[in-house]
Amino acid sequence: xxxxxxxxxxxxxxxxxxxxxxxxxxxxxxxxxxxxxxxxxxxxxxxxxxxxxxxxxxxxxxxxxxxxxxxxxxxxxxxxxxxxxxxxxxxxxxxxxxxxxxxxxxxxxxxxxxxxxxxxxxxxxxxxxxxxxxxxxxxxxxxxxxxxxxxxxxxxxxxxxxxxxxxxxxxxxxxxxxxxxxxxxxxxxxxxxxxxxxxxxxxxxxxxxxxxxxxxxxxxxxxxxxxxxxxxxxxxxxxxxxxxxxxxxxxxxxxxxxxxxxxxxxxxxxxxxxxxxxxxxxxxxxxxxxxxxxxxxxxxxxxxxxxxxxxxxxxxxxxxxxxxxxxxxxxxxxxxxxxxxxxxxxxxxxxxxxxxxxxxxxxxxxxxxxxxxxxxxxxxxxxxxxxxxxxxxxxxxxxxxxxxxxxxxxxxxxxxxxxxxxxxxxxxxxxxxxxxxxxxxxxxxxxxxxxxxxxxxxxxxxxxxxxxxxxxxxxxxxxxxxxxxxxxxxxxxxxxxxxxxxxxxxxxxxxxxxxxxxxxxxxxxxxxxxxxxxxxxxxxxxxxxxxxxxxxxxxxxxxxxxxxxxxxxxxxxxxxxxxxxxxxxxxx
Numbered sequence: 001x002x003x004x005x006x007x008x009x010x011x012x013x014x015x016x017x018x019x020x021x022x023x024x025x026x027x028x029x030x031x032x033x034x035x036x037x038x039x040x041x042x043x044x045x046x047x048x049x050x051x052x053x054x055x056x057x058x059x060x061x062x063x064x065x066x067x068x069x070x071x072x073x074x075x076x077x078x079x080x081x082x083x084x085x086x087x088x089x090x091x092x093x094x095x096x097x098x099x100x101x102x103x104x105x106x107x108x109x110x111x112x113x114x115x116x117x118x119x120x121x122x123x124x125x126x127x128x129x130x131x132x133x134x135x136x137x138x139x140x141x142x143x144x145x146x147x148x149x150x151x152x153x154x155x156x157x158x159x160x161x162x163x164x165x166x167x168x169x170x171x172x173x174x175x176x177x178x179x180x181x182x183x184x185x186x187x188x189x190x191x192x193x194x195x196x197x198x199x200x201x202x203x204x205x206x207x208x209x210x211x212x213x214x215x216x217x218x219x220x221x222x223x224x225x226x227x228x229x230x231x232x233x234x235x236x237x238x239x240x241x242x243x244x245x246x247x248x249x250x251x252x253x254x255x256x257x258x259x260x261x262x263x264x265x266x267x268x269x270x271x272x273x274x275x276x277x278x279x280x281x282x283x284x285x286x287x288x289x290x291x292x293x294x295x296x297x298x299x300x301x302x303x304x305x306x307x308x309x310x311x312x313x314x315x316x317x318x319x320x321x322x323x324x325x326x327x328x329x330x331x332x333x334x335x336x337x338x339x340x341x342x343x344x345x346x347x348x349x350x351x352x353x354x355x356x357x358x359x360x361x362x363x364x365x366x367x368x369x370x371x372x373x374x375x376x377x378x379x380x381x382x383x384x385x386x387x388x389x390x391x392x393x394x395x396x397x398x399x400x401x402x403x404x405x406x407x408x409x410x411x412x413x414x415x416x417x418x419x420x421x422x423x424x425x426x427x428x429x430x431x432x433x434x435x436x437x438x439x440x441x442x443x444x445x446x447x448x449x450x451x452x453x454x455x456x457x458x459x460x461x462x463x464x465x466x467x468x469x470x471x472x473x474x475x476x477x478x479x480x481x482x483x484x485x486x487x488x489x490x491x492x493x494x495x496x497x498x499x500x501x502x503x504x505x506x507x508x509x510x511x512x513x514x515x516x517x518x519x520x521x522x523x524x525x526x527x528x529x530x531x532x533x534x535x536x537x538x539x540x541x542x543x544x545x546x547x548x549x550x551x552x553x554x555x556x557x558x559x560x561x562x563x564x565x566x567x568x569x570x571x572x573x574x575x576x577x578x579x580x581x582x583x584x585x586x587x588x
Contacts, residue, residue, distance in 0.1 A: 076423070087116050089421070091346070096391050097415060103460040104416040104453035124488045127397060130473025137466045141476055143406045145240065147334040147381040151306030154205070154239045157186035158396055158477070159462050161454075162387050162408035163209045163244070163312070165193025167257060167266045168348040168425070169414075170442035172450075173434045174198040176417050179447060180454025181205065189408065192244050192280065195232050196269040202451070206237050209312070210300070211244040212254065213280040215270035222279070224286045226303055228271070233304035240308035240336070241300050243293075245284070248345030248362070248388050250354040251314035254282035261428065263437055290320075290327035290526045298333045310337035312387070314345075315365030318372065319531045322509070322524035325376040330526050334381050338373075339408065340366045342388025346411045348435060349426035362388040363402055367501060370403025375504030375517075393464030400477050401485045401497065416457035417450045 042063060049055075049062030057065040071078075086094045095111070102109035117124070146153025161181055166174050168191065181188040181204035188204050190196070192211025199206050210229075213222065217229035233241060246252060257266070257278035264274065272278045287293045293311070301309045315321065328334055342362025347355070360368070366386050373379040386404035390396060391412040399407050411419070418432040425435035433445035469477065472484060482497040489495050502516065513521045523531065 100415040104457040106456045128484045136470040145308045160187035162410035163189040163191040165191030166196045167193045172445040175447045176450035178202045178204045179451030183455040184458045194269045205239045207240040209242040230303040243311045245313040248314040248341035249347035250350035251359040255280040290323045294331040294333040308336035312339035314341045315360040327526035337383040339385040345388035371504045375509035377507040396465040
């Protein structure tokens with residue numbers, strides 16, 4: 001029926017076109033010629049829709065079918081500006097975005113009339129305040145990054161700018177963040193796209209991220225170039241080095257920057273040729289085992305002059321984390337920090353399968369790495385950072401309770417720079433000039449203004465974190481513990497993080513690994529990544545587990561799912577010195 005109506009409408013247009021053409025020719029009035037042109041355009045569109053074979057909707061419903069594509073095109077804007085509530089919107093809801101924008105402008109970010117969250121829903125989390133709050137700190141808390149093997153430790157802010165490459169971000173966005181970091185005395189990570197002139201412009205503290213492409217310190221074949229690395233790593237602006245193993249939003253996946261998107265500036269920064277695709281392999285060519293990773297860490301520490309060297313990854317198998325710890329113990333080489341990137345972290349572009357279904361969320365991954373470091377006796381040497389969807393002071397406190405010493409944030413810093421969560425980062429059409437290489441779009445981003453906004457947002461958010469700790473009766477992060485964060489587990493009760501998770505005690509894995517950890521601890525091998533030795537269920541082993549690579553599963557063995565005991569709700573006593581094994585230096 002609808003198709004008949006549309007075809008009848010098209011027929012009327014044809015009749016109307018002929019009629020108006022005749023009237024225009026007879027009367028000579030210019031108004032009739034406008035109608036002739038408009039009617040003719042509609043007739044041409046209708047005929048094209050009927051004859052084309054790509055779109056079924058247009059073939060069945062010529063002309064009017066275009067309305068469907070128009071509304072689909074403007075759907076994100078309609079959703080964001082007219083439909084979503086304050087607590088709606090993904091990845092960041094309206095309340096969070098409004099808070100970031102207000103703080104970036106130095107405006108009042110308070111909200112009236114009470115929370116809009118349903119605090120009785122299962123999964124809701126909250127912090128425990130004190131009956132006797134203390135005065136907030138006069139300055140900001142700082143965290144010393146650097147193990148006993150580091151000769152140039154760095155005092156980090158509780159919140160820093162996470163890895164975002166020039167190429168993913170515009171030059172003006174990188175410059176604005178660099179200016180804000182310099183003003184606020186906090187750190188900016190470069191992203192794996194290399195250390196560029198824009199990261200050095202305002203003199204901010206820089207942590208240089210080295211990815212699998214070794215951009216900016218690579219040979220023509222794409223391998224690590226120690227001479228080029230040393231030239232840049234010893235610069236005074238570079239305060240530390242991060243070896244990127246994987247990224248939260250797309251762990252285990254490399255990347256390709258097509259040749260068409262490589263500008264002369266990007267080619268210079270990444271040390272890659274023009275006219276060729278820029279490849280980021282899925283894994284590093286300089287190491288393939290935990291032991292080789294430690295050797296690479298030692299090399300970078302020596303070449304950089306003793307600056308902090310860390311690793312960044314999204315947690316996969318906990319056996320790999322144990323293997324890295326065993327490698328540190330066996331080789332005697334320590335990483336100075338580990339950055340845990342959550343699966344909810346952001347990216348310029350990734351397949352939806354990876355964004356939605358691969359990688360460990362930040363809470364689980366962070367707690368896992370923290371407790372393994374405690375259980376292997378390494379926690380007092382290795383600082384722990386959290387990265388992934390951190391935007392507010394309460395986000396910072398939550399991650400510190402879960403085991404982090406400091407945090408990184410990327411998307412909230414983008415919002416402070418002007419990002420409106422248009423989610424067009426991969427298209428090169430970012431409407432505010434943050435995530436684009438289009439000079440027409442990026443020139444709208446004023447570096448001076450946005451630099452001050454980044455500074456304001458960081459200062460007010462970290463200050464709020466300090467105020468929250470004061471409300472909890474604490475003078476610093478070293479006093480936080482897992483009893484201070486609670487989660488609703490059902491309609492009748494809540495439980496603290498001390499009760500919800502199995503926290504290892506100092507050296508517990510080394511001395512007497514609990515049953516729920518023993519198999520994975522035994523399986524962890526400093527000379528191999530991966531869970532290569534299957535656990536046998538109910539059958540005798542073919543060989544000794546001490547030689548797992550020779551193990552073969554009996555043909556009649558029963559397959560069973562892997563169970564991750566570290567997420568168990570079983571209650572275990574928590575050690576008082578697990579969450580914060582050593583104090584954090586006071587405010588600076």
